[in-house]
Amino acid sequence: MTERHQHEQGVPHRHPLRPDQDDTLTYWRAMEIALRELLIEKRLTSADEVRREVEAMDNRSPVDGARVVARAWTDPQYQQLLLMDANAACEALGLERGLYKLIVVENTDQVHNVVVCTLCSCYPRFLLGLPPDWYKSRNYRSRMVNSPREVLREFGTVVPDDVVVRVHDSNADMRYLVLPRRPAGTDDWSEEQLAELVTRDAMIGVTFAAEP
Amino acid sequence: MTVRQAYPIGHVRTPYYIRGKSGVIERFCGTYANPEELAYARPGLPKQPLYRVRFRQADIWRDYRGQDGDTVDLEIYQHWLESA
Structure with a gap:
């Protein structure tokens, strides 16, 4: 802005x-x-x-992934299929099967999973849409693999010391989706309500599912 | 299994940080056309067996600051693996 740039004079002027x-x-x-x-x-x-x-490509969104997770939370048989053959489980919900083999990794009270692609930006786009910019950043890709607990903390995710952090480097032909833990206090929730708690970041594993 | 400590030029899907490290096979993923060949418009045949190998973080990074049980899983093609 120039020195003479004064709006109160009310005269037409150019902005830089x-x-x-x-x-x-x-x-x-x-x-x-x-x-x-x-x-x-x-x-x-x-x-x-x-x-x-x-x-x-632009229209795909994490909504599809959230549907898969919410179904797995409410239907043990579906959860079993999802963990055994995730592509078939997607198809069973009428979703795309995906071009790559999908591996779903389950968070438990003993294991927290998180996904990174250290070599590029492999991501289950057919379920989550385009990856966020930070997922493709060199910072995330290099640090998530050797300082996962620190990086998770930066996302506000504190994994207790007695829970194993398992990083999945999506470095070749598989794609990964994290099945987050179902939040407490949601026992009587419908599948549609539960899906609202399943965020993109929870399915990458950098956060937990949202609390009700 | 131990990952070969080799440094060939080209489109290699085995990250540097895991070369020379030892882990255990978590699962067999199937066979896939070799990406090192596919990247140069060659057919990549015969297809190569691909494994998921689980490594202890403490075995990979000298100053790992997490917990003992923490792991990283990677997909490694058979021609990159040697028995430990």
């Missing part, structure tokens, strides 16, 4: 220009555009098909 943030034409972005244009030109795909895929 803030640069647009849509000009990040990096090398890889240029490559993606070039490849996409070639594929469209060769009629292997269309702009509309690309747009629809992006839209579908």
Whole structure:
């Protein structure tokens, strides 16, 4: 702002220009555009098909994962299926089966599970949508694997000393979802009500399910 | 099992921090086309057995500040494993 910038004078004036943030034409972005244009030109795909895929990707959300967890909390047989064959369990709820094998890890009074992908940002997108930015950050990826209790504390999650912290590095072909513990005081809750307590972060394992 | 302490160039799914460390197989995950080949547009066949291996944190990090029982599980391809 300039020295003469005084609103009370009421005269038209310019604010300093803030640069647009849509000009990040990096090398890889240029490559993606070039490849996409070639594929469209060769009629292997269309702009509309690309747009629809992006839209579908953006529309996925942790709501689907929360449904799976809430069902497992209320139906022991379903929970068993979820822990044995999670992809089949998703399908059984009418959800996508997922392209990757899904492993569901159960939190208990003795084990707290948390997921990280140290090599990139592998994430069960078909159940949770796009990963949060912090999940892809170098800070989370490097520190969660060697200082998990500290990082969990930064999320406000204090795991008692007598509970094992089990980190799952999603480093190859599996995807992981944490089955959080069902909060106390929810015995008479419906599946729909329970699903409201299941947050994205609880399914990554950086927090517990919300308290009622 | 012990993870091979090798440093090949390329698209390797075995993180540096686990090379040379020993753990126990948690489960067999199935067989998958080798990602080290797939990344270079090769078919990655024959498919390679993939295991989940559980490591004690205290065996990985010299100054680990958590609890004794804490673990980290990773997926390791068979060609990266040697019997401990």
